[in-house]
Amino acid sequence: GQQLNQSPQSMFIQEGEDVSMNCTSSSIFNTWLWYKQDPGEGPVLLIALYKAGELTSNGRLTAQFGITRKDSFLNISASIPSDVGIYFCAGLYGNNRLAFGKGNQVVVIP
Amino acid sequence: EAGVAQSPRYKIIEKRQSVAFWCNPISGHATLYWYQQILGQGPKLLIQFQNNGVVDDSQLPKDRFSAERLKGVDSTLKIQPAKLEDSAVYLCASSLEEGPGGAQFFGPGTRLTVL
Numbered sequence: 001g002q003q004l005n006q007s008p009q010s011m012f013i014q015e016g017e018d019v020s021m022n023c024t025s026s027s028i029f030n031t032w033l034w035y036k037q038d039p040g041e042g043p044v045l046l047i048a049l050y051k052a053g054e055l056t057s058n059g060r061l062t063a064q065f066g067i068t069r070k071d072s073f074l075n076i077s078a079s080i081p082s083d084v085g086i087y088f089c090a091g092l093y094g095n096n097r098l099a100f101g102k103g104n105q106v107v108v109i110p
Numbered sequence: 111e112a113g114v115a116q117s118p119r120y121k122i123i124e125k126r127q128s129v130a131f132w133c134n135p136i137s138g139h140a141t142l143y144w145y146q147q148i149l150g151q152g153p154k155l156l157i158q159f160q161n162n163g164v165v166d167d168s169q170l171p172k173d174r175f176s177a178e179r180l181k182g183v184d185s186t187l188k189i190q191p192a193k194l195e196d197s198a199v200y201l202c203a204s205s206l207e208e209g210p211g212g213a214q215f216f217g218p219g220t221r222l223t224v225l
Contacts, residue, residue: 042218
């Protein structure tokens, strides 16, 4: 099956700091997606990337689709308390199927 | 636009009992997915429907799990009989048949605890 590796598993950051997280795979994906999941809720789509090398921003979030199509990163700038949550990368393959990483837990310290 | 609706939000049952979950996708979304999310893991696809047909159920434990989407809109997922290891959050997602890259939108999930 498709496996995505996310690192680090958890991060503790000071409010106002930037944070970056990475997602890698041995498989090639044509679309990368980043989701955020709050406790007791389903994942919410943050950013979708459709082309190798693409760099996309959504407010304080920036994500890039790696040139090799086997990796992606997500950056959050000037973190705020509501950025707390689990961030998942996902790769789209086959007939619109998603493979998810295990997630990065982000904790923002006020 | 209303999001993906799921019910119930929480369910506690004993092992060997049966349970059913319901999902109503975003209006107009032809593709519907059921995922299982075990604590500390990312969601894992169980079954994918396109309209009322099954596209992929290769990871569905068919000896105990079943799902249907009879009219191509809402869907039910059933577990019969449940095992302890079925304790997880069951997420439903939907996407437009010809949506951009197939971005999927998730419901809030049903948290199942099997005792």
